[in-house]
Amino acid sequence: MLVSSKELFKAARKNNFAIPAPNFVDQTSIKAYIEVAEKLNLPIILAYAEVHKEFLSFDEALLLGKYYGEKARIPAVLHLDHGTTKGLIIKAIDGGFKSVMIDASMDCFDDNVKRTSEIVEYAHLKGVVVEAEIGHVGGGEDYKSKDDSDSIYTTVEEAKKFIELTNVDSLAISIGTAHGAYKGKPVIDFTRLKKIRDAVEIPLVLHGGSSSGNENLKRCAVGGISKINIYTDLITAAFNKSQSIKSNDYYELKNAQINGLKECLEHYYGVFHTKQFK
Numbered sequence: 001m002l003v004s005s006k007e008l009f010k011a012a013r014k015n016n017f018a019i020p021a022p023n024f025v026d027q028t029s030i031k032a033y034i035e036v037a038e039k040l041n042l043p044i045i046l047a048y049a050e051v052h053k054e055f056l057s058f059d060e061a062l063l064l065g066k067y068y069g070e071k072a073r074i075p076a077v078l079h080l081d082h083g084t085t086k087g088l089i090i091k092a093i094d095g096g097f098k099s100v101m102i103d104a105s106m107d108c109f110d111d112n113v114k115r116t117s118e119i120v121e122y123a124h125l126k127g128v129v130v131e132a133e134i135g136h137v138g139g140g141e142d143y144k145s146k147d148d149s150d151s152i153y154t155t156v157e158e159a160k161k162f163i164e165l166t167n168v169d170s171l172a173i174s175i176g177t178a179h180g181a182y183k184g185k186p187v188i189d190f191t192r193l194k195k196i197r198d199a200v201e202i203p204l205v206l207h208g209g210s211s212s213g214n215e216n217l218k219r220c221a222v223g224g225i226s227k228i229n230i231y232t233d234l235i236t237a238a239f240n241k242s243q244s245i246k247s248n249d250y251y252e253l254k255n256a257q258i259n260g261l262k263e264c265l266e267h268y269y270g271v272f273h274t275k276q277f278k
Contacts, residue, residue, distance in 0.1 A: 001069075001070065001072060001073075001074075001075060001076065002066065002069040002070050002072075002076055002077070002078055002096075002098060003043075003075045003076065003077060003098065004077065004098045004099065004127070004128075004129055005019075005045060005077045005079070005098065005099045005129055005169075005170070005227070006129055006169065008043050008045075008075060008077065009169075009170060009203035009226045009227065010203075011275070012203065012226040012227070012274075013203050013224075013226050015275055016221070016222045016223075016224075016273070017221055017222065017226075017272060017273040017274050017275050018206070018217075018220065018221035018225050018226055018227060018228045018272040018273070018274065019042075019043055019044070019045055019226065019227050019228075019272070019274055020044065020045065020227075020228060020230055020265060020268050020269060020272055020274065021045035021046075021047045021079060021081070021205075021227050021228065021229045021230065022044075022045075022046075022047065022229075022230050022231065022234055022265055023047045023048065023049050023052060023081060023229070023230075023231040023234075024046055024047070024048060024056075024061070024064070024065075025052050025055045025056050025235075026055065026056055027064055028254070028257070028258060028261075029234075029261060030046060030064050030065065030068050031068060032258050032261040032262050032265070033046060033261070033265055034046070034068055034069075034071075034072045034074075034076065035262065036262050036265045036266050036269070037072070037074045037076070038072065038073050038074050039266070040266065040269055040274075041074060041276055042074060042269055042274050042275070042276060043074055043075040043076070043077070043274070043276075044072075044074065044075075044076050044077070045076075045077040045079050045099070045227060046065055046068075046069055046076055046077065046078050046079065047079045047080075047081040047229065048061040048065060048078075048079070048080060048081060049080075049081040049082050049231075050080065050081070050082055050083050050084055050085065050088060051082060058088060058091065058092070062092070062095045062096060062097070065078040065096075065097070066078065066096050077098050077099050078096065078097050078098050078099070079097065079098070079099040079100070079101070079131075080092040080097050080099070080100040080101060081101055081229065082101055082103045083100055083101050083102055083103060084102075084103050084104070086115070086118070086119070089102055089119055090119075090122065093122060093123050093126050093128045094126070097128065098128060098129070099128065099129045099130075099131065100119065100123060100128060100129075100130055100131070101130070101131040101132065101133070101172070102115060102116050102119040102120075102130060102131075102132050103132070103133050103172075104116060104132070104133075105132075105133035105134065105135065105152075105172075105174075109158060109162070112132070112134070112162070113162060113165045113166055116130070116132040116162075116166045116168055117165065117166045117167075120166055120167050120168055120169075124167075129169040129170065130168050130169050130170075131168070131169065131170045131171070131172060131205055131227075132162070132166065132168045132170075132171060132172065133171070133172035133173075133174075133205075133207070134154045134158050134159050134162050134171060134172075134173060134174075135152045135153050135154030135155070135158075135173055135174030152174060153174050153175065153176075153189065153192065154173040154174045154175065154192070154196065156192075156195050156196050156199050159171060159173065159196050159199065159200055160199055160200060163200055163202055168202070169202060169203075170202055170203040170204070170205050170226070170227065171200065171202055171203075171204055171205065172204075172205040172206070172207050173193070173196055173204055173205070173206070174207075175188055175189045175190075175192050175193050175196075175206070175220075176188040176189050177206060177207065177208030177209065177212050188212070188216045188219070188220065190219060190220075190223060193220065193223055193224055193225070194223060194224065196224070197223065197224030203226035203227065204224055204225050204226060204227075205225065205226065205227045205228075205229070206220050206225045206227070206228045206229065207229045208229070209228040209229050209230045209233075209268075210230055210231060210232035210233035210234075210236075214271050217268070217271050217272065218271050218272070218273065221271070221272040221273050222273060228268075228272055230264075230265070230268055233264055233268075234260075234261050234264050234265060235261075237260040237261065237263060237264035238256075238257040238258070238260035238261045238264075239257070239260070240260060241256045241257060241259055241260030241263070242254075242256040242257045242260065244256070
């Protein structure tokens with residue numbers, strides 16, 4: 001069933017666990033994610049990133065998300081990830097996405113507030129929740145967003161002020177992760193996470209979960225992060241699984257990719273300590 005993330009995040013924040021938000025880029029990936037969630041009887045956030053429209057158009061993503069999300073036997077959130085274009089975000093809100101992200105994190109603080117507030121005002125009229133980002137999660141060497149800028153860490157003061165000014169529903173923070181594959185070893189600022197977690201009341205989000213390390217992600221999940229985005233590790237697992245079988249058969253390769261996606265996502269459900277929504 002398609003649901004809002006609002007109640008899911010309340011449960012995650014209260015009980016110290018995170019919900020995975022894997023990016024889907026086709027029918028195969030969204031079906032695989034839902035099948036894992038149903039197997040474990042756990043909620044899932046089905047994320048479609050604006051940057052991935054080169055692989056899957058927005059209209060296709062909307063149709064797939066609504067069709068499979070509504071059929072799902074577990075709570076599923078259809079979420080627009082890293083929305084940067086106002087028109088597309090509005091289209092997502094009007095079309096049936098239950099959650100949207102406005103990513104103006106590379107703008108100055110005042111412009112980020114202005115752009116986020118505009119989306120929040122419109123989304124809340126439609127019963128849609130909004131995620132924004134303060135600080136900036138940069139990219140690893142394999143990130144495909146055409147944005148390889150360095151990360152800008154989130155401060156407690158700006159996080160508090162931003163939430164007060166925008167009335168945003170959840171906040172993505174930058175504490176040491178990066179999108180895509182890492183060039184080096186990630187160093188997570190858990191002290192900063194605790195300070196932000198203690199200072200704000202809304203759920204916190206972590207981008208760049210892939211390659212961050214199981215122990216790091218576990219500490220984030222139990223330490224105040226309610227949603228963790230995963231993509232690169234999933235597609236890497238799918239590719240590696242297909243290579244391991246050494247087959248030239250299309251269906252065998254496709255099934256191997258599906259199994260790779262499923263095994264990786266199931267692994268992260270355990271790392272994130274995700275619990276059933278009650």
